[in-house]
Amino acid sequence: MQTPASFEYERATSVEGAIASLARLGSDARVIAGGHSLLPMMKLRLAEPAHLIDINDLEGELSYIRDDGGEIAIGALTRHVDLLGSDFLAEHFPVFRDAEEVIADPVVRNRGTIGGSLCQADAAEDLSAVCTAVKAKVVIRGTGGSRTVSMEEFHVGPYVTAVGDGELLTEIRLPLFPGAGSAHEKVERRAGDWAIAAASAAVWLDSSTISNAGIGLSAVGLTTIHLTRAEELLKGKPPSEELFAQAAEIASEDCSPMADGRGPVDYKRHLAGVLTKRALSRATARALNQEA
Amino acid sequence: MQVTITINGEQVSRDVEPRMLLVHFIRETPGLTGTHWGCDTSNCGACVVLMDGKAVKSCTTLAAMCEGHEIRTVESLEVDGRLDPIQMGFHEQHALQCGFCTPGMLMTARALLDENPNPTDLEIRTAISGAICRCTGYKNIVSAVRWAAEYEAAAAKQEV
Numbered sequence: 542m543q544t545p546a547s548f549e550y551e552r553a554t555s556v557e558g559a560i561a562s563l564a565r566l567g568s569d570a571r572v573i574a575g576g577h578s579l580l581p582m583m584k585l586r587l588a589e590p591a592h593l594i595d596i597n598d599l600e601g602e603l604s605y606i607r608d609d610g611g612e613i614a615i616g617a618l619t620r621h622v623d624l625l626g627s628d629f630l631a632e633h634f635p636v637f638r639d640a641e642e643v644i645a646d647p648v649v650r651n652r653g654t655i656g657g658s659l660c661q662a663d664a665a666e667d668l669s670a671v672c673t674a675v676k677a678k679v680v681i682r683g684t685g686g687s688r689t690v691s692m693e694e695f696h697v698g699p700y701v702t703a704v705g706d707g708e709l710l711t712e713i714r715l716p717l718f719p720g721a722g723s724a725h726e727k728v729e730r731r732a733g734d735w736a737i738a739a740a741s742a743a744v745w746l747d748s749s750t751i752s753n754a755g756i757g758l759s760a761v762g763l764t765t766i767h768l769t770r771a772e773e774l775l776k777g778k779p780p781s782e783e784l785f786a787q788a789a790e791i792a793s794e795d796c797s798p799m800a801d802g803r804g805p806v807d808y809k810r811h812l813a814g815v816l817t818k819r820a821l822s823r824a825t826a827r828a829l830n831q832e833a
Numbered sequence: 834m835q836v837t838i839t840i841n842g843e844q845v846s847r848d849v850e851p852r853m854l855l856v857h858f859i860r861e862t863p864g865l866t867g868t869h870w871g872c873d874t875s876n877c878g879a880c881v882v883l884m885d886g887k888a889v890k891s892c893t894t895l896a897a898m899c900e901g902h903e904i905r906t907v908e909s910l911e912v913d914g915r916l917d918p919i920q921m922g923f924h925e926q927h928a929l930q931c932g933f934c935t936p937g938m939l940m941t942a943r944a945l946l947d948e949n950p951n952p953t954d955l956e957i958r959t960a961i962s963g964a965i966c967r968c969t970g971y972k973n974i975v976s977a978v979r980w981a982a983e984y985e986a987a988a989a990k991q992e993v
Binding site (some may be wrong): 542543544545546547548549550552576577580581584593595597618645648649651652655732733775 | 834850851852853854872873875876878881887888889890891893894895896897900941959960963964
């Protein structure tokens with residue numbers, strides 16, 4: 542029987558209260574929302590928080606997807622099922638729907654949240670790649686106020702984020718620019734499994750050229766891979782299959798997968814390239830309203 | 834800590850450790866052993882129950898998190914000797930062999946039909962993709978859910 546080690550449980554009734562508890566308890570405390578990443582970690586003793594702060598009652602404050610002055614704001618407690626179901630989000634960033642369709646299974650998606658997924662900071666986790674591709678910023682709140690960081694600053698290392706003791710991830714912000722297209726491509730062993738490899742891509746087109754691009758890779762390194770070298774290659778050039786093939790080559794080179802039960806290194810490198818090319822092609826077709 | 838959860842319409846209270854999982858609370862306190870405790874890793878779906886009408890995996894939910902919420906288990910499906918159409922469908926279509934996955938399959942399917950009364954086969958397969966059956970190969974389970982959807986549609990027509 543797998544059971545977490547003992548801990549004290551506290552249910553937050555407000556964001557402010559949750560932050561106050563986190564500040565008081567310091568590094569001994571963890572936030573629990575859906576629990577579908579944290580509880581398995583606790584069962585395996587990979588995490589042994591002495592205190593859990595349950596934020597599930599804070600849906601009123603932390604569960605939303607809304608247009609907020611040129612950006613889309615997503616509350617940290619927004620569950621996968623709601624991200625999948627949001628036509629508004631899919632209209633601007635279809636990459637979220639692509640990813641949500643293949644994150645775990647529908648029953649897990651009823652509970653798991655975007656904030657929990659990001660804070661888990663597992664390299665194989667899909668939404669970290671998605672948020673990297675669409676150049677999301679995350680809002681971290683503490684007793685002294687809020688700060689906003691890029692995904693690059695947010696990911697400190699494997700399973701480690703910029704969210705410090707006494708802080709709570711409260712919001713994910715997606716900047717809106719015209720000409721956007723985005724897509725997520727994932728290969729997994731079976732339904733609901735972690736990715737063997739996955740690629741998220743976003744492109745922003747300015748008439749016939751790519752004005753900006755974002756690419757994030759899952760499961761092919763110790764952390765989410767941000768393909769900055771490929772992004773630079775794409776900028777200012779007209780989209781083409783040849784260009785995307787070059788970006789795919791960079792993806793294969795710049796990832797650093799490990800051999801495991803999901804496959805050997807050369808296969809994963811190959812897959813990272815193939816999926817990057819597919820994601821870029823589909824993102825571009827969507828930006829041009831030409832998706833097959 | 835004292836935890837009170839409404840299970841199948843009845844309030845159940847117990848002093849538990851915060852680390853107690855919902856699946857054990859359900860099985861031990863009211864003694865409702867229909868909810869199966871399977872993989873313990875949220876992969877197999879044998880422990881699925883409904884929380885406020887939504888399917889959740891009770892092996893990856895703390896009992897403490899369910900205080901104030903309504904839980905529905907497989908035992909609530911049959912009422913006064915009358916099977917739920919989902920149960921009838923599993924019987925009619927031979928959708929189980931060993932039966933271990935069945936409580937989770939039934940509750941997952943119940944949640945699906947409550948939300949989407951006329952699902953396509955693909956929607957059924959997607960809905961049960963978080964539940965593992967090692968006997969049937971899923972074909973008969975999909976048929977059973979379809980059977981139940983059609984039965985409920987016909988029953989609703991008769992009522993009108």
